[in-house]
Amino acid sequence: MKKLCVVLDEREVQDNPYRPDMWRIVRRYPLTNDVNFYQARPVEMEEALKFNYKPGQFVMVSIPGEGEAPFSISSTPSRPGMLEFCIRKTGSLTETLFEVKENHTLGVRGPYGNGFPMDKMVGKDIMIIAGGLGAAPLRSLLLYVLDNRDQFGKLTYLHGARTPGEMLFREEFIQLKEREDLNCLLTVDKDDTDKWQFRQGVVTELFKHVGPIDSKNTFAVVCGPPVMYRFVMPHLVRLGLPKHQILMTLERRMKCGVGKCGHCAIEYLYTCIDGPVFTYWDVLHMKEIIGRGVSDKTVA
Amino acid sequence: MILKMKKEDLSTFLDSVKEWGELRGPTKKEGRVTYSRVDSLSQMDLKAARTIIPPKKFLYPPRFTMFDYDQDGYTERLGDVPKRVLFGIHPCDIHGILIMDKLFLETYKDPYYAERREKTLLLGHSCIPDDKCMCIATNTDFVAEGFDLFFSDLKMFYLVWVGSTKGHDLIRLKPELFSRELDKNDILNYTEYRKWKNSQFKTKIDLTGMPDIFELGYGSPVWDQLGDKCLSCGQCTMVCPTCNCYNVVDEVELGALEGTRDRFWDSCMFREYSLVAGGHNFRDKRSDRLRLWYTHKLQAFIGEFGKPACVGCGRCVETCPVEINVVTVSTALKEQEVGK
Amino acid sequence: MTRQSPKVGVYGFTGCAGDQLMILNCEDQLVDLFGATEIRSFVMAKSDNHEGELDVAFIEGSISTEEQLKKLKEIRERAKVVIAIGTCASHGGPQAMKLGEGGWEERYRKVYGNAKITISKAFEAQPIDAFVKVDMYIPGCPIDKGEFLAAVSKLVAGRHPYLYKFPVCTECKWKENPCILYAGKFCGGPLTKAGCGAVCPSYGLPCVGCWGPTDDLNVSSEYKLLKEKGYNPDEILRKLRKFGGAKVAQLLKDVENKGAKA
Numbered sequence: 014m015k016k017l018c019v020v021l022d023e024r025e026v027q028d029n030p031y032r033p034d035m036w037r038i039v040r041r042y043p044l045t046n047d048v049n050f051y052q053a054r055p056v057e058m059e060e061a062l063k064f065n066y067k068p069g070q071f072v073m074v075s076i077p078g079e080g081e082a083p084f085s086i087s088s089t090p091s092r093p094g095m096l097e098f099c100i101r102k103t104g105s106l107t108e109t110l111f112e113v114k115e116n117h118t119l120g121v122r123g124p125y126g127n128g129f130p131m132d133k134m135v136g137k138d139i140m141i142i143a144g145g146l147g148a149a150p151l152r153s154l155l156l157y158v159l160d161n162r163d164q165f166g167k168l169t170y171l172h173g174a175r176t177p178g179e180m181l182f183r184e185e186f187i188q189l190k191e192r193e194d195l196n197c198l199l200t201v202d203k204d205d206t207d208k209w210q211f212r213q214g215v216v217t218e219l220f221k222h223v224g225p226i227d228s229k230n231t232f233a234v235v236c237g238p239p240v241m242y243r244f245v246m247p248h249l250v251r252l253g254l255p256k257h258q259i260l261m262t263l264e265r266r267m268k269c270g271v272g273k274c275g276h277c278a279i280e281y282l283y284t285c286i287d288g289p290v291f292t293y294w295d296v297l298h299m300k301e302i303i304g305r306g307v308s309d310k311t312v313a
Numbered sequence: 314m315i316l317k318m319k320k321e322d323l324s325t326f327l328d329s330v331k332e333w334g335e336l337r338g339p340t341k342k343e344g345r346v347t348y349s350r351v352d353s354l355s356q357m358d359l360k361a362a363r364t365i366i367p368p369k370k371f372l373y374p375p376r377f378t379m380f381d382y383d384q385d386g387y388t389e390r391l392g393d394v395p396k397r398v399l400f401g402i403h404p405c406d407i408h409g410i411l412i413m414d415k416l417f418l419e420t421y422k423d424p425y426y427a428e429r430r431e432k433t434l435l436l437g438h439s440c441i442p443d444d445k446c447m448c449i450a451t452n453t454d455f456v457a458e459g460f461d462l463f464f465s466d467l468k469m470f471y472l473v474w475v476g477s478t479k480g481h482d483l484i485r486l487k488p489e490l491f492s493r494e495l496d497k498n499d500i501l502n503y504t505e506y507r508k509w510k511n512s513q514f515k516t517k518i519d520l521t522g523m524p525d526i527f528e529l530g531y532g533s534p535v536w537d538q539l540g541d542k543c544l545s546c547g548q549c550t551m552v553c554p555t556c557n558c559y560n561v562v563d564e565v566e567l568g569a570l571e572g573t574r575d576r577f578w579d580s581c582m583f584r585e586y587s588l589v590a591g592g593h594n595f596r597d598k599r600s601d602r603l604r605l606w607y608t609h610k611l612q613a614f615i616g617e618f619g620k621p622a623c624v625g626c627g628r629c630v631e632t633c634p635v636e637i638n639v640v641t642v643s644t645a646l647k648e649q650e651v652g653k
Numbered sequence: 654m655t656r657q658s659p660k661v662g663v664y665g666f667t668g669c670a671g672d673q674l675m676i677l678n679c680e681d682q683l684v685d686l687f688g689a690t691e692i693r694s695f696v697m698a699k700s701d702n703h704e705g706e707l708d709v710a711f712i713e714g715s716i717s718t719e720e721q722l723k724k725l726k727e728i729r730e731r732a733k734v735v736i737a738i739g740t741c742a743s744h745g746g747p748q749a750m751k752l753g754e755g756g757w758e759e760r761y762r763k764v765y766g767n768a769k770i771t772i773s774k775a776f777e778a779q780p781i782d783a784f785v786k787v788d789m790y791i792p793g794c795p796i797d798k799g800e801f802l803a804a805v806s807k808l809v810a811g812r813h814p815y816l817y818k819f820p821v822c823t824e825c826k827w828k829e830n831p832c833i834l835y836a837g838k839f840c841g842g843p844l845t846k847a848g849c850g851a852v853c854p855s856y857g858l859p860c861v862g863c864w865g866p867t868d869d870l871n872v873s874s875e876y877k878l879l880k881e882k883g884y885n886p887d888e889i890l891r892k893l894r895k896f897g898g899a900k901v902a903q904l905l906k907d908v909e910n911k912g913a914k915a
Contacts, residue, residue: 030421031379035386077382078565078572078812103592105813112811120387239593266589268561268579271421275558275579276586278605281613286420343857347829365829375827544843544871544878547819551826562815567682567806568689578827584869585818599871632826634834634843635878 030271033075033120034060041115044181048101066090067128068153069262069290073270075120079109083267085150091160099149125270126289129154134232138166144173144216144237148181150262151236168195173216175202177209198222217244228253234260259293314475316491324354329486334396339364359401362443363626367406367554368399372429376577383571396432403440404456405448405624409554411459416557437463444515445627453624467502518640527612530646538651540600542635547580552628581605607642659708662694666721667778668714671795672739673697679798689809707732712781715741720773729785736789737781743792744865744898748778752899794863800848817847820867821860825851833859837882844870862896872904
């Protein structure tokens with residue numbers, strides 16, 4: 014089956030940006046009812062050493078015979094050798110991914126996307142606001158900042174979920190509340206367990222408990238369902254954060270991850286190579302970006 | 314480098330280029346103009362204004378296999394593309410290929426496109442605009458790069474532009490057919506030809522100011538009216554020389570866990586195109602999808618590269634059954650009314 | 654990963670049996686097909702049939718009698734996955750072209766007179782999803798071998814089949830056919846799901862829509878366009894409803910109501 018390329022040199026075939034490498038699932042466990050957590054490592058150990066990424070980037074995950082889709086990285090590059098991602102069962106590919114067990118292999122290529130502008134964020138206060146599955150990419154950033162704690166200013170983590178059972182990495186985040194070098198605020202819309210010891214209400218309610226903000230010196234990073242942006246964005250602008258210091262990471266359909274297949278296009282930008290991290294200023298210029306009418310509220 | 318060749322020598326020259334690769338050219342069968350396999354010049358129709366599908370099909374076929382996979386991983390299927398010489402490519406289509414080159418050969422080089430591009434020689438040919446051509450408005454009526462050779466038909470003889478070393482190698486297969494002797498009359502003839510070509514255009518559109526007009530017209534009811542008409546059939550995207558979108562699907566061999574990963578042309582006109590897992594669709598309405606396409610061609614691309622991603626070939630004009638095309642859409646946006 | 658071969662049943666109701674025939678016509682792959690699956694029941698192909706638990710039931714034909722309906726429901730109960738094969742099972746087929754218009758009893762009398770039919774009570778033909786949950790559709794008249802085998806191969810491997818969701822016009826362009834609707838012919842391509850490889854237009858014949866409606870179709874625009882091209886409304890309704898099933902019938906009704914109001 015193996016064919017040698019006659020025109021392109023070997024290096025160009027090696028560089029085929031579409032070819033997935035095989036990775037092994039080393040750990041897999043459920044985070045919630047419909048979200049699984051995966052830890053993976055390349056089958057070829059040399060690949061493991063080469064794999065480097067930034068918080069906010071994503072990988073394309075393949076299941077032979079089923080297809081390929083983008084997933085954001087939940088692990089941090091400050092803890093190398095292992096890739097972590099979360100999968101929610103929502104379609105054919107993720108359904109089949111749920112059947113891939115520990116020690117089985119799947120295809121991975123990447124990392125792709127711009128990731129968070131870590132070089133610009135160094136020295137600044139960081140405020141992370143996660144809603145629902147938005148915690149998956151933001152965990153990468155949170156852990157990165159914690160691992161490089163002295164490089165950043167004040168760190169605030171706000172996380173809202175529908176119920177305690179639906180909160181991704183719940184125990185991990187609850188443990189973070191013990192730490193003194195960050196302000197970790199968790200909330201659920203509804204407590205259906207009667208055991209939830211923290212706040213209840215929507216994520217914007219948490220802003221009341223954040224304390225004073227040095228707004229010009231703060232980067233806010235938001236990821237969550239479209240409806241969350243509608244409330245969180247105006248709030249951040251009111252707090253005085255410059256629009257180019259409010260970052261969001263977006264989700265789109267993708268078939269290539271490298272700016273070729275067209276699916277993730279938003280006007281002249283591709284979510285895969287120009288994003289998935291955009292500033293709020295970018296978003297205000299792209300009317301389509303998070304759905305109709307979202308951007309209207311804070312302009313003019 | 315510009316050379317001169319007698320018109321009657323073209324046939325001999327094309328016979329000799331078959332040494333390099335399979336010859337392809339425009340043919341007309343039962344009213345259908347396509348780039349097809351030909352043995353000689355006599356089988357080609359050089360008068361046809363355009364083929365149904367642009368030459369992108371040779372560089373990026375409608376459906377092809379990217380990988381063979383099995384339990385151990387994915388192996389690219391490269392190397393089995395034949396060498397081809399395409400003759401009779403018009404300036405607009407060469408401009409289309411230049412736009413594809415930008416997309417597929419710059420960041421993250423696409424090896425499938427790159428291999429076909431390298432194994433395909435482009436021999437351009439001058440053309441006679443028909444009532445649907447509008448390359449004069451997109452500034453793609455002439456072309457200075459992207460081809461290996463370009464033949465300008467000046468009635469008595471050809472002026473032949475040599476655009477690459479590969480093109481020069483072709484010339485060297487029959488050097489006796491080409492002359493370097495160009496005189497004053499050749500320049501006068503060529504000037505006359507350009508003037509004549511410019512006078513042939515019947516479709517008059519003006520794309521200046523399009524980025525601003527799109528920005529102003531984002532919320533215009535014109536989009537809804539166009540959306541009501543659009544059949545979402547995808548034809549415009551298939552025939553457009555600058556449409557590159559594709560979908561990928563894994564096929565499985567019966568009774569095995571191996572198979573192929575295939576890639577095929579997709580269209581932003583389809584509802585499925587922007588659907589994400591979980592069911593949210595960023596462009597559920599036809600008007601949203603149409604607006605994306607035209608914004609991409611006439612606003613975003615101009616903003617990014619200073620020229621539209623429309624090469625004025627007229628294929629959308631000749632294809633869309635409900636007359637949604639670059640002419641009608643740009644006019645509707647400017648006049649704020651969808652024409653009949 | 655070794656998987657058990659799935660238990661499969663193939664059943665036919667009201668239709669021409671052309672889809673089952675097409676399965677048997679997969680000559681080169683037939684041995685592999687019977688090897689990769691455990692065909693428990695396929696009356697048209699073999700005599701020792703066992704009716705029990707199934708992983709996949711392929712069902713051809715529309716439902717038009719009480720007896721069929723009973724059997725359909727019974728199959729649904731014991732099948733993990735139900736797949737409609739062919740346009741009759743998926744959308745009703747030509748026998749359902751007047752679905753929802755009423756007057757079925759009268760048409761029935763016209764054909765059968767006053768003959769007493771005692772086997773099973775009949776009713777107007779309907780697609781199978783009018784009665785049971787359908788997991789997947791492989792339409793076609795008859796189904797396309799390639800599409801069918803690709804879907805089966807994926808099911809056997811424990812993967813989700815993928816079928817083109819776009820209209821046949823896209824395949825028609827891949828075949829480099831000029832648009833015959835543009836040229837003024839009565840072509841149903843924009844409303845019709847791809848999968849056939851645009852066979853008819855490749856021979857210069859307009860698409861009659863035998864693959865049934867595509868997911869996202871603009872009936873109102875097609876109707877208007879055909880009227881502008883000079884076709885009379887009765888002919889348009891008749892032709893578009895031939896394979897369009899309940900979905901196209903409803904959309905056409907909306908168009909007519911809108912027209913009446915305007």
